[in-house]
Amino acid sequence: IGLPTNSAQECQSLEVERQRRLERIKQKQSQLQELILQQIAFKRLVQRNRSAEQQAGRAPPPNSVINLPFIIVNTSKRTVIDCSISNDKFEYLFNFDNMFEIHDDVEVLKRMGMSCGLEVGCCSPEDLKEARTLVPRALEPYVTEMATGPISNVYITGASSTNG
Amino acid sequence: NIQWLGNHIDGASVSRYQDLQKEVSDLTQAEEKLDELITKCNLQLRLLTEDTQNKKYPLDLRKSFDSPDQLVMVIRAPPETEMQVSEPCEGYQVSLKSTQGPIDVFLCPEDSSGVC
Numbered sequence: 210i211g212l213p214t215n216s217a218q219e220c221q222s223l224e225v226e227r228q229r230r231l232e233r234i235k236q237k238q239s240q241l242q243e244l245i246l247q248q249i250a251f252k253r254l255v256q257r258n259r260s261a262e263q264q265a266g267r268a269p270p271p272n273s274v275i276n277l278p279f280i281i282v283n284t285s286k287r288t289v290i291d292c293s294i295s296n297d298k299f300e301y302l303f304n305f306d307n308m309f310e311i312h313d314d315v316e317v318l319k320r321m322g323m324s325c326g327l328e329v330g331c332c333s334p335e336d337l338k339e340a341r342t343l344v345p346r347a348l349e350p351y352v353t354e355m356a357t358g359p360i361s362n363v364y365i366t367g368a369s370s371t372n373g
Numbered sequence: 374n375i376q377w378l379g380n381h382i383d384g385a386s387v388s389r390y391q392d393l394q395k396e397v398s399d400l401t402q403a404e405e406k407l408d409e410l411i412t413k414c415n416l417q418l419r420l421l422t423e424d425t426q427n428k429k430y431p432l433d434l435r436k437s438f439d440s441p442d443q444l445v446m447v448i449r450a451p452p453e454t455e456m457q458v459s460e461p462c463e464g465y466q467v468s469l470k471s472t473q474g475p476i477d478v479f480l481c482p483e484d485s486s487g488v489c
Contacts, residue, residue: 216390223393230400237407244414251421258430269433275447276431277422280456281481282446282467290444298475305465311458314432345417347410 242355245348247315250323251277252343257323277314284309332356445481 262268284290284305291304312320319328325336332340337356341349421427450456451473459466469476 216386220386220390220393223390223397227393227397227400230397230404234400234404234407237404237411241407241411241414244411244418248414248418248421251418251427254432255421255427255430258433261433262430268429274431274433276428276449278449280448280450282448283443284446286442286444288444290446292478298477299471301467301469301476301478303467305467307465308461309465309467311456311467317432345413348414351410 241351243315245344245351245355246319246324246328249325249327249340249343249352250315250318253323253325253339254318254321279314281312281314281317282309283312327352327355330355330357446478447481448476448478450476 282303285307288305288307288309290306293302294300318324325340326332327336327340332355337353340352340356344352448469450469451471453473454469454471454476457468457470
């Protein structure tokens with residue numbers, strides 16, 4: 210090109226910098242999205258359980274509830290599980306004779322619909338309205354964006370070639 | 374941020390360079406904004422989950438994790454517990470190692486026949 214070498218290099222390093230930042234931003238956007246989902250799901254869970262308790266007039270029996278955080282491992286009822294436990298219960302070893310799945314509590318909350326369908330970008334107007342009340346004002350635009358699909362371009366104003 | 378671009382350069386390259394500079398500075402701002410929001414969100418979530426009022430309202434799994442043909446195991450472990458899952462070709466194995474306290478494992482109470 211007609212540029213002096215160092216300027217061409219300058220352009221190239223800017224291009225590299227731009228790519229690097231775009232990738233980091235993408236990653237941070239999904240991190241933020243996940244945090245928003247967790248916040249909404251947790252608040253809705255607390256609200257739901259609180260009103261259930263008020264309706265029933267008593268707290269649910271302790272052995273029917275689980276406190277967060279936890280992990281779920283599920284498998285078919287036919288799967289044989291061989292389990293060894295150390296005496297102090299600090300170490301466990303499970304052997305399954307078939308496939309199993311591991312889910313974290315956030316995943317479970319999502320399955321329960323606690324995140325208003327935001328995680329799949331499929332959210333009714335009422336759900337969206339409720340979800341927006343559960344986050345600080347600064348995050349509302351993100352929630353609105355998530356209601357129609359994963360966040361992609363929010364706040365990257367002026368960068369029209371975000372996907373390029 | 375002014376850069377000397379030399380004497381004989383075509384306008385297209387100059388504007389390409391300026392566009393890039395502008396874009397990088399926009400992206401820098403966007404990233405800073407994201408960092409700030411992530412920090413706030415993390416704090417908010419920590420305050421929520423550490424609130425003892427909220428701890429009073431845990432998950433009612435029996436109603437919510439419906440699993441007619443599935444066995445559901447719940448694992449509650451202290452922070453920093455390590456979970457290792459074997460490669461599927463080496464069999465289906467999970468190991469848990471805690472350093473800070475005992476781990477609790479129980480079956481989802483819809484089915485009372487214990488395995489462990």
